Amino acid sequence: MSHMLPFTDPRSAEGRNPKTMVSGRGCHVTDTEGNEYLDAVAGLWCASLGFSNERLVEAASKQLSTLPYYHSFLGRTAAVTDALARKLTEKLPVGMTKIFFGSSGSEAVDTAVKLTHFYQNARGKPEKKRVVARQGAYHGSGALSAGLTGLDYCHIGFDLPGAMVLRTGRPHYFGDAEPGESETAFSRRRARELDALIVEAGPESVAAFIGEPVMGSGGVVPPPDGYWEAVQEVLARHDVLLIADEVITGFGRTGSWFASQRYGLRPAMLTMAKQMTGAYFPMSALALESNVAEVIEKHAHELGTLGHGFTYGGHPVGAAVALEAVRIYEEMDLPNHVADRSNALNAALAPIKANPRVGNVRVIGLMAGVELVDGRDPATKLARRVADEAERRGVLFRVIGPILGISPPYVVSDAEVELIGRTLVESLDAAVRAEGY
Numbered sequence: 001m002s003h004m005l006p007f008t009d010p011r012s013a014e015g016r017n018p019k020t021m022v023s024g025r026g027c028h029v030t031d032t033e034g035n036e037y038l039d040a041v042a043g044l045w046c047a048s049l050g051f052s053n054e055r056l057v058e059a060a061s062k063q064l065s066t067l068p069y070y071h072s073f074l075g076r077t078a079a080v081t082d083a084l085a086r087k088l089t090e091k092l093p094v095g096m097t098k099i100f101f102g103s104s105g106s107e108a109v110d111t112a113v114k115l116t117h118f119y120q121n122a123r124g125k126p127e128k129k130r131v132v133a134r135q136g137a138y139h140g141s142g143a144l145s146a147g148l149t150g151l152d153y154c155h156i157g158f159d160l161p162g163a164m165v166l167r168t169g170r171p172h173y174f175g176d177a178e179p180g181e182s183e184t185a186f187s188r189r190r191a192r193e194l195d196a197l198i199v200e201a202g203p204e205s206v207a208a209f210i211g212e213p214v215m216g217s218g219g220v221v222p223p224p225d226g227y228w229e230a231v232q233e234v235l236a237r238h239d240v241l242l243i244a245d246e247v248i249t250g251f252g253r254t255g256s257w258f259a260s261q262r263y264g265l266r267p268a269m270l271t272m273a274k275q276m277t278g279a280y281f282p283m284s285a286l287a288l289e290s291n292v293a294e295v296i297e298k299h300a301h302e303l304g305t306l307g308h309g310f311t312y313g314g315h316p317v318g319a320a321v322a323l324e325a326v327r328i329y330e331e332m333d334l335p336n337h338v339a340d341r342s343n344a345l346n347a348a349l350a351p352i353k354a355n356p357r358v359g360n361v362r363v364i365g366l367m368a369g370v371e372l373v374d375g376r377d378p379a380t381k382l383a384r385r386v387a388d389e390a391e392r393r394g395v396l397f398r399v400i401g402p403i404l405g406i407s408p409p410y411v412v413s414d415a416e417v418e419l420i421g422r423t424l425v426e427s428l429d430a431a432v433r434a435e436g437y
């Protein structure tokens with residue numbers, strides 16, 4: 001095979017060809033064999049409007065025939081990209097007034113780190129450079145963002161994470177709380193650990209903390225009660241910036257336009273991608289809080305330029321698609337629409353809670369995690385088997401260790417949500433039988 005596949009065991013890919021998709025309709029995709037699948041994860045948490053939205057296709061096509069490419073370097077830009085920047089500031093948390101575009105989530109995260117460093121240099125704090133990230137986090141595959149990611153398989157063999165990164169505990173209450181520990185007490189413990197980490201490293205060396213408001217690729221982990229409040233108190237005390245990584249959660253995934261609004265985060269920087277274009281075009285952005293942006297722009301002016309950018313950042317076709325996606329989200333009354341679909345998903349996942357192999361079910365907007373257990377241990381092999389059984393039944397889930405990840409397109413119907421729940425129940429029963437429990 002000439003195609004080197006990301007996050008895939010190359011040997012197993014040699015043995016059995018990867019499942020190769022050729023077309024999509026609604027929430028379904030079809031492979032080369034003609035098998036159709038309900039994609040319960042919207043690809044990689046991103047195809048929020050399904051796989052056949054005509055308006056997004058039309059927006060892309062119109063832009064392709066008007067101005068198919070322009071950049072935003074050297075004092076030039078494209079009108080549509082500029083219009084998108086303005087539109088985004090209307091939807092973002094109050095005070096986030098500047099937008100820097102990229103093409104991928106990793107680029108947005110790398111931009112956040114570089115601009116954090118630039119900002120600290122501008123403030124005359126060149127020693128304040130380290131970034132705290134959490135175990136289980138996913139922040140991308142770039143040289144900086146992969147280091148911030150808190151998953152061993154992204155580091156081993158790559159000489160990562162590197163000295164810039166400080167690691168703190170994940171906010172996974174179900175997985176990591178002590179017996180009898182309340183959510184609030186667990187949140188306070190995580191905040192104390194963060195405080196101790198920063199104090200030990202020396203607050204003068206710590207520039208920023210990066211976190212997904214709800215963890216995605218680390219297992220769909222919502223913040224336990226009081227978590228962000230406690231964390232932000234520690235960050236403010238040590239003059240450490242908050243970077244909210246909203247690459248998955250931005251544009252309604254958790255029920256509000258941005259999860260920072262839902263959970264009361266006051267980030268200095270915020271990354272977005274994925275649902276921004278419904279994944280019809282690779283595009284990302286970093287939003288900056290106005291005071292931070294002002295310091296950065298003043299310093300760039302002193303230096304004569306902001307020496308950072310990507311050829312395809314803010315691509316006009318992506319911008320046109322994103323503007324149309326935002327229009328569609330507005331028309332669907334995004335927060336209410338997601339709340340309604342979330343209730344349906346919750347109801348569809350209720351029956352699986354009765355299975356003793358299910359330790360925890362978490363539904364946040366249109367993200368869900370079903371965590372499987374083996375007594376008190378995580379049931380990782382079983383989860384893989386459940387996903388295989390579900391695939392055979394025509395539904396695609398994401399396996400994250402012992403967790404089955406779910407994040408369907410926002411356009412998922414009642415019947416499709418029910419199918420997701422029913423398939424999960426049947427697949428778990430079949431997997432348990434096959435494993436001989």
Ligand code: PMP
Nearest residue numbers: 104105106138139140245247248
């Ligand atoms: N941050 C988060 C929270 C993500 O979930 C991802 C991708 N899953 C990224 C960053 C990286 O995005 P990309 O793959 O577009 O580079």
